[in-house]
Amino acid sequence: MAIPIVTVDAFTNQLFAGNPAAVCMLPEPRPDEWLRHVAREMNLSATAFLVRRDDEFDLRWLTPTVEIDLCGHATLASAHVLWEEGHLPRGTQARFHTRSGLLTAERHGEWIELDFPVQRGVPAEPLPSLLSGLGITAATAVMKNRLDYLVEVESEAELRAVKPNHTLLRQIPVRGVIVTARSDSPSFDFMSRFFAPASGIDEDPVTGSAHTALGPYWGAKLGKSEMTAYQASARGGIVRLRLAGDRIVLGGQAVTVTRATLVA
Numbered sequence: 734m735a736i737p738i739v740t741v742d743a744f745t746n747q748l749f750a751g752n753p754a755a756v757c758m759l760p761e762p763r764p765d766e767w768l769r770h771v772a773r774e775m776n777l778s779a780t781a782f783l784v785r786r787d788d789e790f791d792l793r794w795l796t797p798t799v800e801i802d803l804c805g806h807a808t809l810a811s812a813h814v815l816w817e818e819g820h821l822p823r824g825t826q827a828r829f830h831t832r833s834g835l836l837t838a839e840r841h842g843e844w845i846e847l848d849f850p851v852q853r854g855v856p857a858e859p860l861p862s863l864l865s866g867l868g869i870t871a872a873t874a875v876m877k878n879r880l881d882y883l884v885e886v887e888s889e890a891e892l893r894a895v896k897p898n899h900t901l902l903r904q905i906p907v908r909g910v911i912v913t914a915r916s917d918s919p920s921f922d923f924m925s926r927f928f929a930p931a932s933g934i935d936e937d938p939v940t941g942s943a944h945t946a947l948g949p950y951w952g953a954k955l956g957k958s959e960m961t962a963y964q965a966s967a968r969g970g971i972v973r974l975r976l977a978g979d980r981i982v983l984g985g986q987a988v989t990v991t992r993a994t995l996v997a
Contacts, residue, residue: 739755751988778806920963945983
């Protein structure tokens with residue numbers, strides 16, 4: 734049976750920007766090995782696999798090397814595909830059953846809002862390989878949650894200048910490393926970059942799930958519950974954030990790039 738697969742650029746309204754994700758609509762669950770083969774074949778930072786459950790969907794995310802517990806851009810891409818390809822009426826909430834519990838998405842004009850659990854960090858002592866792996870000598874703050882390290886640096890210029898040693902970062906037993914700084918631009922409250930070589934992604938273009946840690950961190954520092962962030966990768970992308978207790982709403986846009994059919 735031919736299986737549709739759609740590539741979507743997430744957290745952007747422009748083609749060839751933001752973070753590309755593949756979204757694969759499955760008529761029924763497939764073996765894990767098959768999912769891994771497809772994710773490696775797509776070779777993107779995440780491939781989303783969806784299986785309908787009545788009016789809701791089971792959702793899994795795989796990088797080219799591992800299955801992950803939480804992924805923002807591939808969830809955004811999945812919701813976009815459900816509405817754009819007619820799997821759900823446009824005014825209907827998208828509901829996903831995932832490793833991180835029930836996640837929802839709603840459409841508001843050109844923006845999609847994801848309701849995710851907050852992933853607050855706690856202060857942590859950096860491993861010796863963390864700062865050296867980032868090529869920096871000091872950090873303003875280091876935090877850690879169940880997924881990632883979060884490292885604040887002094888300035889946007891320092892953030893943009895980071896040239897990581899991926900071999901060193903790959904040795905750190907976390908999903909990835911978030912680097913962040915206050916933005917110099919009045920359009921954004923803060924900026925970030927995300928490195929996850931241990932998960933098969935040297936630098937992720939735009940990482941929605943990293944903002945579940947960045948939101949509460951910068952919300953506390955800036956005294957804000959609503960913020961706009963920019964991920965300063967080569968492709969770049971914009972994330973809107975709204976804190977709501979132990980949940981965070983992540984807003985982004987998305988554009989379809991390709992529609993294809995898996996024949997395997």
